[in-house]
Amino acid sequence: MSLMERINEDLKQAMKNKDKLRLSVIRMIRSAIKYAEIEKKTTALSDEQIIDVLSREMKQRRESLQEFENAGRQDLVDNVKAEIEVIQEYLPKQLTEEELKVLIQEIIDQVGAKTKADMGKVMGVLMPKVKGRADGKLVNQLVQQHLS
Structure with a gap:
């Protein structure tokens, strides 16, 4: 259906x-x-x-x-x-903060991001993977934390 x-x-x-x-x-x-x-x-x-x-x-x-x-x-x-x-009810199951952190770390390692200047690279790869499953603000905050 x-x-x-x-x-x-x-x-x-x-x-x-x-x-x-x-x-x-x-x-x-x-x-x-x-x-x-x-x-x-x-x-x-x-x-x-x-x-x-x-x-x-x-x-x-x-x-x-x-x-x-x-x-x-x-x-x-x-x-x-x-x-x-x-x-x-109509959206896919939301990712927990822990699941997001793991995914963010994988993508940071994958693209070789080191500083906040690399945030665009990380977000470009990450957002299609979490589309509809995570709040964009939260994703942005977690990526910034990982890159600081």
């Missing part, structure tokens, strides 16, 4: 269960995917392209979560956390 088929099935199930939050998040996901299809002038996105869209949506939610926490808006924080949980 493709990712889009799974999303559509979950949409139907959320309607049957009258799960308003889940239904609204899945509709938002479908809308974002449809927008990406229009942008790319295609009728259907691949699973990898859908994961890119979901990763972008997840990043937006995390940024919003930070802003809402800073503003002390607990009602919005709870809502965004619930949205993040639904979106995560």
Whole structure:
């Protein structure tokens, strides 16, 4: 079953269960995917392209979560956390910080990086491998720690 088929099935199930939050998040996901299809002038996105869209949506939610926490808006924080949980169901299993550190060290050794000036080389090889499976900010921080 493709990712889009799974999303559509979950949409139907959320309607049957009258799960308003889940239904609204899945509709938002479908809308974002449809927008990406229009942008790319295609009728259907691949699973990898859908994961890119979901990763972008997840990043937006995390940024919003930070802003809402800073503003002390607990009602919005709870809502965004619930949205993040639904979106995560469609993303590949996230890498732990330890798994990331091991992968980063392997790539640093592979490209022969020594200083922060080599960060671009490391990120260029690393990001395609962790796409959709790790937060870019965290990856960036860990690479900087390894290269300092």
